Amino acid sequence: MCGIVGYTxxxxxxxxxxxxxxxxxxxxxxxxxIALAVTKGEPLWIEKRAGKLxxxxxxxxxxxxxxxxxxxxRWATHGGPTDRNAHPHLDNEGKLALIHNGIIENYVELxxxxxxxxxxxxxxxxxxxxxxxLSDSRKKHNGDxxxxxxxxxxxxxxxxxxxxIHSDEPGRIVGARRNSPLVVGVGxxxxxxxxxxxxxxxxxxxxxxxxxxxxxxxxxxKIVITNLAGDVLPQKAYEISWDASAAERGGFEHFMLKEIYxxxxxxxxxxxxxxxxxxxxxxAGINLEGITKVVIIACGTAFHAxxxxxxxxxxxxxxxxxxxxxxxxxxxxxxxxGTTLVIPISQSGETMDTLMAMRYARSxxxxxxxxxxxxxxxxxxxxxxxxxxxxxxxxxxxxxKAFLTQLIAMYLIAxxxxxxxxxxxxxxxxxxxxxxxxxxxxxxxxxxxxxxLRELTRKFKSASxxxxxxxxxxxxAALEGALKLKELAYMHAEGFAxxxxxxxxxxxxxxxxxxxxxxxxxxxxxxxxMASNVQEVKARGAVIIAIGDADLASADHMIRIPAxxxxxxxxxxxxxxxxxxxxxxxxxxxxxxxxxxxxKSVTVE
Ligand code: F6R
Numbered sequence: 133m134c135g136i137v138g139y140t141x142x143x144x145x146x147x148x149x150x151x152x153x154x155x156x157x158x159x160x161x162x163x164x165x166i167a168l169a170v171t172k173g174e175p176l177w178i179e180k181r182a183g184k185l186x187x188x189x190x191x192x193x194x195x196x197x198x199x200x201x202x203x204x205x206r207w208a209t210h211g212g213p214t215d216r217n218a219h220p221h222l223d224n225e226g227k228l229a230l231i232h233n234g235i236i237e238n239y240v241e242l243x244x245x246x247x248x249x250x251x252x253x254x255x256x257x258x259x260x261x262x263x264x265x266l267s268d269s270r271k272k273h274n275g276d277x278x279x280x281x282x283x284x285x286x287x288x289x290x291x292x293x294x295x296x297i298h299s300d301e302p303g304r305i306v307g308a309r310r311n312s313p314l315v316v317g318v319g320x321x322x323x324x325x326x327x328x329x330x331x332x333x334x335x336x337x338x339x340x341x342x343x344x345x346x347x348x349x350x351x352x353x354k355i356v357i358t359n360l361a362g363d364v365l366p367q368k369a370y371e372i373s374w375d376a377s378a379a380e381r382g383g384f385e386h387f388m389l390k391e392i393y394x395x396x397x398x399x400x401x402x403x404x405x406x407x408x409x410x411x412x413x414x415x416a417g418i419n420l421e422g423i424t425k426v427v428i429i430a431c432g433t434a435f436h437a438x439x440x441x442x443x444x445x446x447x448x449x450x451x452x453x454x455x456x457x458x459x460x461x462x463x464x465x466x467x468x469x470g471t472t473l474v475i476p477i478s479q480s481g482e483t484m485d486t487l488m489a490m491r492y493a494r495s496x497x498x499x500x501x502x503x504x505x506x507x508x509x510x511x512x513x514x515x516x517x518x519x520x521x522x523x524x525x526x527x528x529x530x531x532x533k534a535f536l537t538q539l540i541a542m543y544l545i546a547x548x549x550x551x552x553x554x555x556x557x558x559x560x561x562x563x564x565x566x567x568x569x570x571x572x573x574x575x576x577x578x579x580x581x582x583x584x585l586r587e588l589t590r591k592f593k594s595a596s597x598x599x600x601x602x603x604x605x606x607x608x609a610a611l612e613g614a615l616k617l618k619e620l621a622y623m624h625a626e627g628f629a630x631x632x633x634x635x636x637x638x639x640x641x642x643x644x645x646x647x648x649x650x651x652x653x654x655x656x657x658x659x660x661x662m663a664s665n666v667q668e669v670k671a672r673g674a675v676i677i678a679i680g681d682a683d684l685a686s687a688d689h690m691i692r693i694p695a696x697x698x699x700x701x702x703x704x705x706x707x708x709x710x711x712x713x714x715x716x717x718x719x720x721x722x723x724x725x726x727x728x729x730x731x732k733s734v735t736v737e
Pocket of ligand 1: 529
């Protein structure tokens with residue numbers, strides 16, 4: 133949802149700002165723009181273009197030298213994806229520029245008021261109201277941009293990250309955040325502000341967290357963080373563990389393919405040191421005694437990880453689990469109290485729906501144990517305990533390695549709950565742990581077999597629809613396979629619990645419909661039931677692509693994966709599903725890493 137970057141320091145600002153935008157483009161690619169403070173007191177230099185960052189870059193032939201600037205890559209909410217709606221937005225003197233991520237809910241009333249005061253608007257965005265408001269407030273505060281930002285933020289409703297720069301003080305950038313991400317990068321004689329650390333990890337690994345309703349004021353040498361009342365706050369420093377190379381394509385054609393191949397490492401990293409039990413550093417903040425129910429809240433792919441978690445937690449820890457779509461949860465006003473354990477799952481840690489659902493549960497007294505991939509983001513900051521996944525930066529919009537590590541996190545939490553509640557025998561526990569430890573090697577084995585799958589996928593390039601079937605933990609895997617295909621191949625796809633087919637969806641099967649069957653572990657009761665469901669669709673003309681640990685007689689195409697513990701199967705079966713979606717997108721000429729209409733971190737409701 134919009135990427136934001138600001139730089140002030142010794143370098144030519146265009147370089148770090150543009151590099152930051154390249155790394156943040158996954159957050160939105162409807163337009164991009166840059167404002168640079170070139171000469172004190174003169175209008176800012178600004179360039180902005182609709183479309184991908186490449187469109188903007190093509191115009192950057194004669195850029196003046198400047199040592200501070202801000203840049204924005206947009207996922208449109210208010211106002212179409214046009215040049216005039218692209219950020220930065222300027223005040224009427226052209227000396228103050230503002231970029232924004234989020235939604236200003238009271239922008240209409242602000243705009244009416246500002247127009248009455250003589251401000252001339254030149255876009256349809258909610259953001260532009262803020263730049264005019266900031267301009268007036270800055271004058272009132274004798275040119276103090278930080279004081280103006282504090283006053284303006286207090287007037288705004290909604291969610292926002294804001295960065296502003298004024299040409300009267302070219303080396304100063306002021307930012308603020310509420311319910312939207314903003315981190316500070318601390319350099320040597322240079323400082324950065326960005327939506328996430330990937331924008332500046334090539335320059336510094338030292339970062340500062342920013343809390344809710346905080347204003348940050350940076351120059352090359354100084355960083356001051358205040359609350360909206362103007363009190364100076366202590367700085368919460370942390371070191372970024374991600375490597376700069378993790379945010380590069382590293383020879384792969386697309387980030388998504390690279391991230392698919394990074395999965396063995398991501399899973400291994402997330403497991404390291406945790407299978408013997410979650411250490412007290414993770415669990416100290418949360419008391420798991422006496423809980424009567426678990427509620428998992430998440431969106432999209434993370435929701436599918438939650439569904440797998442339900443199977444594991446209910447079975448291993450013998451406690452009832454609800455998995456809730458975060459966007460539906462809080463508006464239902466569900467019953468939740470201090471005996472409920474709520475597990476929000478989020479790669480970004482900033483998804484607004486998940487954050488709001490979690491805050492609702494928290495306000496009712498629930499205990500919050502988050503699963504997150506992004507250190508210092510809002511969801512972990514507002515949780516009692518966090519189990520971080522170690523997927524590293526996920527740049528492709530479609531989630532792959534983050535999903536696999538979310539599955540691992542769910543298994544680890546299920547084991548931990550089972551230990552607290554004494555519901556697994558040592559033998560059962562050890563067996564699961566042995567299987568978990570084998571997963572990275574087994575994912576490697578799956579990846580070794582994907583070439584023929586890519587070739588097979590291309591055969592279905594012109595299909596109008598693809599269906600995915602599964603049972604037990606294979607059902608969420610089927611849902612995930614269908615979601616990946618929809619978002620990447622722009623193709624109709626549905627995931628079904630195979631037992632449900634006969635209750636309606638089987639009518640979708642036609643001659644030649646490709647059906648992907650995620651088979652349960654060979655020899656299990658469910659494998660037999662699933663084989664019958666496959667027969668039912670095959671008899672009606674479906675072409676069967678089966679994924680499983682043993683050959684299926686009725687399959688037209690068989691994708692073999694190694695055997696594992698039945699509950700851990702999605703960690704292996706989802707990998708071919710990701711490859712199918714990837715290859716289908718390539719075959720159909722789609723933009724794999726930045727599929728249409730999407731953005732990675734969804735910070736609007
Ligand atoms: C799909 C995908 C999304 C996210 C969802 C939640 O490939 O990536 O469905 O899973 O938007 O995002 P996070 O995990 O950041 O809360």
